[in-house]
Amino acid sequence: MPQRLAHRRVLITQADDYMGPATQTLFAEEGAEIIADTRDLTAPGSCEALVADAGRVDILIANLASPNFSGIPAHELDDKSWQTTFDMMVHPLHKLTRALLPQMIARRRGKIIVYGSATALKGLKTVSAYSAARAAQVGYVQSVGVEVAPDNIQVNLIAQNYVENPVYYPPELQARESFQKSLQRQVPLGRLATAREDAQFALFLASDESNFFVGQAIPFTGGWVQR
Secondary structure (H helix, E strand, O other), X not given: OOOOOOOOXXXXXXXXXXXXXXXXXXXXXXXXXXXXXXXXXXXXXXXXXXXXXXXXOOEEEEOOOXXXXXXXXXXHOOHHHHHHHHHHHOHHHHHHHHHHHHHHHHHOOEEEEEEEEHHHOOOOOOOHHHHHHHHHHHHHHHHHHHHHHHHOEEEEEEEEOOEOOOOOOOHHHHOOHHHHHHHHHHOOOOOOEOHHHHHHHHHHHHOHHHOOOOOOEEEEOOOOOOO
16 A cells, blocks of 8 residues: 655654654654654744755644643733743744745645644633633634645644643553543543544645645544534
């Protein structure tokens, strides 16, 4: 069976964290040439330098995350915490996209996939900064997606939640009976997704099979969000 990403150059940000490792493994299996970057994208000029260093990029996997500062009511949320979420998840998305689009437009081909969050689609208490930044990602993807669709560039976002991850769902948390009961209440499927399942969705969006998807924020939540 032909490899779905043969001869494609894929840039993955925060490649050692969150969805980075699973995406690297699966995409390499499908023939992609991986550019796995781990630099701090909040530093001035870092996004532009990354794109310049990468050269040709056929697919961007915007794997951008930050602390979610959960449990902090909006009236107690300080400016630094608010700003941090946008500095880590929103501003780099625009800077990377802005730097990459000229080459994609010139080739009339490209894919930008954002690992986002379903907290942008469903209100949760005491995560206002994180939810707002994730919602900004959704708005950005929707706008840029329709803007560059005529250039045969597809921009889409995976609005995920309840995906296995050692940062958000460490083994000691998963082992708690209270967590397992909460999982059964909150997620109709009754379990966490594996990181590979999530990466398989990103693979679909990165492949030619998804060329008719434009500016979408698609839930990947086991039924926690239905939209």
